[in-house]
Amino acid sequence: MPVDTYARHMTLLDSLRARLPDECIQTDADVIEAYSHDRAVFEAHGEAAVLVMARNTADVVAAVEAAVEADVPIVPRGAGTGLTGAANASDGCIVLSLHRMNAILEIDETNRMCRVQPGVINSDLKAAVAEKGLFYPPDPASVDMSSIGGNVATNAGGLCCVKYGVTRDYVMGLEVVMASGEVMKTGRKTIKSTTGFDLTGVFVGSEGVLGIITEITLKLVPTPPPPATAVAYFDELAPAGDAIAQVFRDGHEPSLMEIIDRASLRQVEAVYPMDLDVDAACLLLMQTSGERSAERISQIADICTANGATFVYHVDDPHEGDMLIEVRRKVWPAFEHLGKALLPEDVAVKRERLPELLAGITEIGERHQVMLPTIGHAGDGNMHPLLVFDGNDPDETARAKAAFDDIVRLALDLDGTIAGEHGVGTLKKKFIEEELDEVQLATQRKLQAMFDPDNRLNPGKAL
């Protein structure tokens, strides 16, 4: 370690030890390594100097002050389930884990809101509010592992967003530790407020580059009645796209609308035999919740039939519905059985362009000769093509990377977005300028510089 780097490292540790108890400071290199990256496949990470495990907002302030004093970066992290490298460490940084800050501080049934610390696991919050007859809708695939703080930092989505919206739609207010170490409260405690700019919205999806979120106020909704469920097989992708479009044109509000392509159906069937139709081009899974859900699902099933579905089945038994939807959750584990590297994509287009996107993805897979099954949130136009490849084979890995880039550019060509719900991190940073226009990008960078003039917070991510 060079002399000046060593001196800075010692200054940092002295500064932290002056502010925090030993239990919050971890210097074991193996432990630090485990906290130095998320689940992104290719994204490199730096060598962090120290891991701080904060217990409360005061600890976060102390960590930021120490980072300022030693002039080192600080990289906040939740549960580390991200897929874009947004929580990857920088060289010499403090990795600041918020997993200990996992208290549900308040559930307010009257105003249908709750106040939580960032380390609360999404499914734990769902369970706690369900006991009060309330529902927190955002449900990323990592719902049992990911933290609310991470969900806010990435503006996470999930299966039910087609009706209920994404994380952004539920964040009412935040407590944030700024790059200066000051603590700022944003948002509102009331259901409505028009005071000031919406700084809460600026922090949602900001991937830790503007401030460190230490408390979150979330909107809740009443628990919806059990959903009704429909499944529909199609022999071609285009009619499935037509059915999806018509469902929305006819005024329906499905609470779930997922698509599974043939390659995914075949892999699920190979690993978990359940007699899926592996010759179908795709399977649509749909649910409706709320009033007249059974009637609504019947109408949606009729739309699928009218658009050429080869077989449609619908049911209002919620348990049977759960079993039908479970096939969607089996896709990732089924491909894990192959023992290969998995690189999930995350692009989105307008609903009516889904058939073009899906056809383009198939073409890209064939052109690069990589396994490229696709699942996704059909109702949102948000697709997750999954690159399956041998990570030990440089040639196959290079083809997978090329296919990944081509899918992003395909989404852009279709007026879509490079990141539907996983965020940008370092994985997709190179595509930012292809989606955001010059003026917007410059404005966003000025905004970032205003919040963090020394580029100390999670440097190199998002923008």
Added chain:
Amino acid sequence: MPEPNALAAVWHPIRCASSGAMSGPDGFEWEQRSNGDIVVFHQGRRAATLRGRRAEEFLAEVEDGDDQELMARLTGNYKRGNERLARQHPRNCRRR
């Protein structure tokens, strides 16, 4: 998380129906005796006898429904090759 064979209990009948392999029940006949009893036959063999109120209900239901489906239900004849899977269906699990 549901076991894969429990998932098969849900998806297998759908596959059968979509491929046309699972046809509806057939081979049922019925006749009314002079005392009002209804005798149900399956493949020519006596399968059930309905008396009194049950016979009256049968006559009412057979007027406006699928009589084969009705007699299959009355006789408990659901043998379609998926009985083992059906036992794992969540609805049937709850009944045990």
